[in-house]
Amino acid sequence: MKNLFIYLLTFASCVSVAFAQKTKVVYNELPVYGKLFDTPSKYHRVDTVKYNDLPVRVKHLFTNSAGLFVTFRSNSSSIYAKWCVTDAKVSSNLTSIAQKGLDVYIKNADGEWQYAGSKGTAKTCDEGSLIANLDQTAKEFLVYLPLYDETRSLKIGVEEGASFLPLPNPFQKNIAVYGSSIVQGASAGRAGMAYTAILSRRTGLNFINLGVSGSAKMEPEVAHMLAAGTPEVFILDCVPNSLPEIVSERTQYFVEYLRANHPNTPIIMIPSVVRELSYFNQVWNKRNAEQNAQFKKEYETLLTKGIKHLYYLDSKTLLGTDHEGTTDGTHPNDLGFMRMADEIQPFVLEIMQKHNLL
Secondary structure, eight states: OHHHHHHHHHHHHHHHHHHHHTOOEEEEOOOOBOOSSOOSSTTOSSOTTTTTTSOHHHHHHTTSOTTOEEEEEEOOSSEEEEEEOOOOOOOTTSOHHHHHOEEEEEEOTTSOEEEEEEEOOSSSEEEEEEEOOOOSSOEEEEEEOOSSSOOOEEEEEEETTOOEEEOOOSOEEEEEEEESHHHHTTTOSSGGGSHHHHHHHHHSEEEEEEEOTTOOOOOHHHHHHHHTSOOSEEEEEOGGGSOHHHHHHHHHHHHHHHHHHOTTOOEEEOOOOOOGGGGTOHHHHHHHHHHHHHHHHHHHHHHHTTOOSEEEOOOSOTTOSSSOSBSSSSSBOHHHHHHHHHHHHHHHHHHHHHTTOO
């Protein structure tokens, strides 16, 4: 009798496992949001064929899916994904979740986007559950794509029989944020912690990630590309990549070109974060200080030239004051990105209110 009981228990367990393994998943493609323009390549941020004169490195980085996301409503008790990226190795200051993985938020009962789960990968193509064991009430989901890789394909899966409804972009009014690796999202633990994503969830505004790691150098061709868009606000957070002489040579043309094409659109200039390593590394201390001093000087010169609706976030505490806001002395960790959002958010909202954009 004892042996029979053990046999039945084992058989029941096997049946349960087999049943779980045979759960049928229905996969769906979704519209991709978070872009300033429509793009022929679904998961690229910029049409790099149309804007073929962009610097080669900049064009490559705009194929990364930083800031892009999909959104849908479902009552499935599990959410699945299968997606492909490139075979690029994970960088030393990024997690596989941030660089190549997916990051999931669910809208909670208070109407706020709440972190729900994430999945990294070391593979070129992967498939699996993003979040499981949900109750079967219908929920709104937001899934961020990889920050530092090119997404080649993405399908979201739900259990067979569950509802599935693609949703429109939940974020309104485009705010184009052009900048460095910090804007792109290094070194957030996951894609939803880049400061542009944080600001979108907090405000309901569409902060568009146009970060190009190591390559935000205010080239004229980038100004021409940005000016082809029609955002409500431009944010220039590009100083970390620009030597002081580049700041001096290029800032005025960049801003003046945007203003000539967008006479009334607010343009916000954000200085470089004070790099933590600059407190002890005197080479970086000098460069950091000179970059920001020159950017502020260019801002003041532009004002004297009559450039209207131009604003400068004059802050040295974007990362806080306890020196714990970075992963590597330069790139913010999640704490650093939250602090950046805390300072940038009220500044941007005040300007938008001033211009009747809210």
